[in-house]
Amino acid sequence: xxxxxxxxxxxxxxxxxxxxxxxxxxxxxxxxxxxxxxxxxxxxxxxxxxxxxxxxxxxxxxxxxxxxxxxxxxxxxxxxxxxxxxxxxxxxxxxxxxxxxxxxxxxxxxxxxxxxxxxxxxxxxxxxxxxxxxxxxxxxxxxxxxxxxxxxxxxxxxxxxxxxxxxxxxxxxxxxxxxxxxxxxxxxxxxxxxxxxxxxxxxxxxxxxxxxxxxxxxxxxxxxxxxxxxxxxxxxxxxxxxxxxxxxxxxxxxxxxxxxxxxxxxxxxxxxxxxxxxxxxxxxxxxxxxxxxxxxxxxxxxxxxxxxxxxxxxxxxxxxxxxx
Amino acid sequence: xxxxxxxxxxxxxxxxxxxxxxxxxxxxxxxxxxxxxxxxxxxxxxxxxxxxxxxxxxxxxxxxxxxxxxxxxxxxxxxxxxxxxxxxxxxxxxxxxxxxxxxxxxxxxxxxxxxxxxxxxxxxxxxxxxxxxxxxxxxxxxxxxxx
Numbered sequence: 289x290x291x292x293x294x295x296x297x298x299x300x301x302x303x304x305x306x307x308x309x310x311x312x313x314x315x316x317x318x319x320x321x322x323x324x325x326x327x328x329x330x331x332x333x334x335x336x337x338x339x340x341x342x343x344x345x346x347x348x349x350x351x352x353x354x355x356x357x358x359x360x361x362x363x364x365x366x367x368x369x370x371x372x373x374x375x376x377x378x379x380x381x382x383x384x385x386x387x388x389x390x391x392x393x394x395x396x397x398x399x400x401x402x403x404x405x406x407x408x409x410x411x412x413x414x415x416x417x418x419x420x421x422x423x424x425x426x427x428x429x430x431x432x433x434x435x436x437x438x439x440x441x442x443x444x445x446x447x448x449x450x451x452x453x454x455x456x457x458x459x460x461x462x463x464x465x466x467x468x469x470x471x472x473x474x475x476x477x478x479x480x481x482x483x484x485x486x487x488x489x490x491x492x493x494x495x496x497x498x499x500x501x502x503x504x505x506x507x508x509x510x511x512x513x514x515x516x517x518x519x520x521x522x523x524x525x526x527x528x529x530x531x532x533x534x535x536x537x538x539x540x541x542x543x544x545x546x547x548x549x550x551x552x553x554x555x556x557x558x559x560x561x562x563x564x565x566x567x568x569x570x571x572x573x574x575x576x577x578x579x580x581x582x583x584x585x586x587x588x589x590x591x592x593x594x595x596x597x598x599x600x601x602x603x604x605x606x607x608x609x610x611x612x
Numbered sequence: 613x614x615x616x617x618x619x620x621x622x623x624x625x626x627x628x629x630x631x632x633x634x635x636x637x638x639x640x641x642x643x644x645x646x647x648x649x650x651x652x653x654x655x656x657x658x659x660x661x662x663x664x665x666x667x668x669x670x671x672x673x674x675x676x677x678x679x680x681x682x683x684x685x686x687x688x689x690x691x692x693x694x695x696x697x698x699x700x701x702x703x704x705x706x707x708x709x710x711x712x713x714x715x716x717x718x719x720x721x722x723x724x725x726x727x728x729x730x731x732x733x734x735x736x737x738x739x740x741x742x743x744x745x746x747x748x749x750x751x752x753x754x755x756x757x758x759x
Contacts, residue, residue, distance in 0.1 A: 477618075545713055
């Protein structure tokens, strides 16, 4: 019975990704046709793209919460690659999409004590300050450079996550001095095993140092940073996977805010792209949070990997000019 | 102590409550202003139909232009200049976007008194610094890119 449920969950995850992949491929060919058509006469009616955006981002919102990533990490390569919008506006929207998804999921995760404010606040301070710097650099970068770096980074993270053996409940023999003085620790009930799990973290200074890089990259690429937050919180600092996923999601609501303001102030935000995407991702995230509380960490982990492989390959191949 | 750690802390719950309300208000604002925008109740600064049009001599539609080119084409103000265009359907949407962008700041301000009362000095400093960082980002003082 348990096996069949597990199989069903994995099957749903695989099917969701497959549907998304096929849909995006279909949009890709349509988009290319539309762009060709645009060069000679005119594009599709203006309302087509906002409608498609809404549907796509709703699906992304569900998958992003379950994967512990910001919607932005999926949004930027997918919308940037398959829709007729400039990457500047896509990155601006991507940050706001990731922000909105995190805002929608945040209250539920905090109330359930899955997201830890004590863990998030020190990390958020460093990441959000770095994200401002990243946003300023990112707006000066050429699009193909952004895509190559983004794709390579995501695939690197996927490799780490795919090869890690202990990530659901990492062992932390002794918390470091910094985490002890900040009292970064907690207890949560892991529904999938029916037990209460006590957690603490180690290697806090190293983790915080890495969040400088993560913040810069989040702002630079115009995406959320869940893809990097989760491995650092989980694999390096030793927080349980579910705490890492939830805290990462909440963290994005702070990190992405600072970078999003830079894009907003530079006029890289277009309401026609942003609003349908935000509404879609927020509604999708709410559905995702309800599923997250009962999902198994392993299922979440594999869903993260599947999503990131797709998004990473897409960005890399586009940047290299192989998959235009 | 163990029992306490099982539950979300007072400041965590306060943060969640404000975040929850603010998120709903922001979402409602986004939806209402977007309806006003697309229905044409208020005129748009950049006409909706124009966004998907391809300007003469260009290969891409207006929304396919780089941000600085788009802003130059339509003389869009930078920074908080959008406030002067809030009577236009498209820039009215920025009210909801700014609300969502400012929400984390509000949450931090709300939990600061709790942290001070608890004499959680390290987190008081962290929260105060975060407010400063977010204010700097939102200020529009910072200039980005080489365009």
